[in-house]
Amino acid sequence: MAALDVCGEWLISTCDKKLIAVHTKQSREPFVFDCSTAEAKPKCTESDKSDVGGSEETSSDRILAVAVSTSGKRVALTDDTKRLVLFQCEPSWQVISTRWVVRRGTSLVFTKDENEVWMADKSGDVYSFSVVEPQKTGDLKLGHLSMLLSMTLTPDSKYVITADRDEKIRVSHLKSPYNIQAFCLGHLEFVSSLLVPPGHPHWLLSGSGDGTVKLWEYESGRRVQTWDLKQLRDMPNSENEKKSAVSRIAGSPCGRHVAVQCERLPSVQLFAVDQEGEAHLVPSSRLTLSHCPLDLTFDPEGRLWVLLDSREMPFLMYTHTGGSWTPNSVSPELKRVTEALRPHWDALQISAGLESRFQHLYKVSFDNMASYRQKKQERLQQQNEHWDKKRGPGNVQQSNGASKKAKGDKPVAQASK
């Protein structure tokens, strides 16, 4: 897993086991948090009841999800070792608390008031953790019956939106999550990415393993638009192209641009948001990159930052000028963050960030019915042959009217053995 997030004036790059925050405006010492050297789980007897030989459980310390609070004052991460770490960023970086979660997390998000951070996990549950009381254990909020892959809270703090492996997007009331407002149904594979785009508080953008991005009015569950990213790529041998899940959808602060990343493809698809007329999202340009992007994000000034799997040039920065997206390689900010990141950015990490997060989530289709139907067909054929032999021509097939009164166990005509 790799992630790129903006946190106030810091740019946070997360890859493999490390979180690295570099300052964009000043030459401040980067903050590095390495999960492999983080606090180990205390050997506690009670909570390990379900964890047979808990200390022997293989966990890799890999970071699974990161979140930044709206003000940029708090950051949270969760890793493969089931830690939930809370940080403060100002005036200096510091770990506030390390808590332990029951199951591995997949998505983290802070509430708007920053009093809680919510976590969605692999078993389908959502827990809320207090930020104000940083040691308090989590509170179960809602659950799906399938692994959760993405979660977001609406800007009016009215709803929590969760997306799972069973193609479902569920919109639930934040204060009473047992109350489901709507489902947004339409994806044909797991839903891997969600975003309520800035400036459009009633819209939801979703990305899926089916390679599409959909636009919804989430309160009613109404599907407004679908974009097939494979078609936009217009590849000559599109049938041979492996399925590529949408791994990130980002929105510019002005509300006019959306960037979409599909995993393991060296490109970024950009859309312009058009509020007049019918077409809400219009594809505007596609950026072709030298490497596959690990993640991308917009900064408060509306610039698009891309994190690459490159040691020499981990960051790309694009600005929207004259109607198109142009790379800026001379920006002092870009230089500053690149210099600051390089010493901490090693090859082992990067390759871990490139691994597909989603390939194993495609369901393997096993047809339970086929073999059953075949056996049944054979059985019926045998029965028919047997009866034909017994009764000869002119046989009268018993009607089953009488059997309605019977318990329904046997038909009137018995196959004798």
Next chain:
Amino acid sequence: MSVLMPQKRYYRQRAHSNPMADHTFEYPVCPEDMDWSQLYPEFYVDQTLAKGPVQVEFADIGCGYGGLLVELSPLFPNQLILGLEIRVKVSDYVQDRIRSLRAAETGGYQNIACLRSNAMKYLPNFFSKGQGLVYTNTDVEEVHLWMVKHFSEHPLFTQVPDAELVDDIIINRLGTCTEEGKKVQRTGGKNYLAVFRRVEDQN
């Protein structure tokens, strides 16, 4: 050609099937995409049968061998009833049973159908949000108490008191018309019934 009633012995399957496993089910992408005409052909051919827009109003979750569906069908002739069953053989039995009942001289049973599906996961794919009643029935007291506890604790459900259920025609049949129900009667077990109503969120 009349269709023979299926023989249960060819459709036996053990009672437990793991709902968390990835069985392959067919389900519509969303309720609007569901083609009910495949299951209830007569209701969609002849619109005069329906009083309003046709929709499934009863769902039997875990319908087993279809006893309840068959019992309720003549009681609610203008309403559609759907049985959901996860087991391969058992759902096939119900489908064969309904097919043969419909083909019989006396006909009827056009308003019941059975689908093989995992209700836990896919109910939202078939049905839009609804109000209504949940009927629960079991012969195992602990299960009954568990269901009552969870439904009562759920802010969106409230238990319907027995006094209000006196005239309910479904209640009287719940314990007697299914295969499980009959087994309980034979062994002298007890039926535990509980009904819940969906209510508005108080928050």
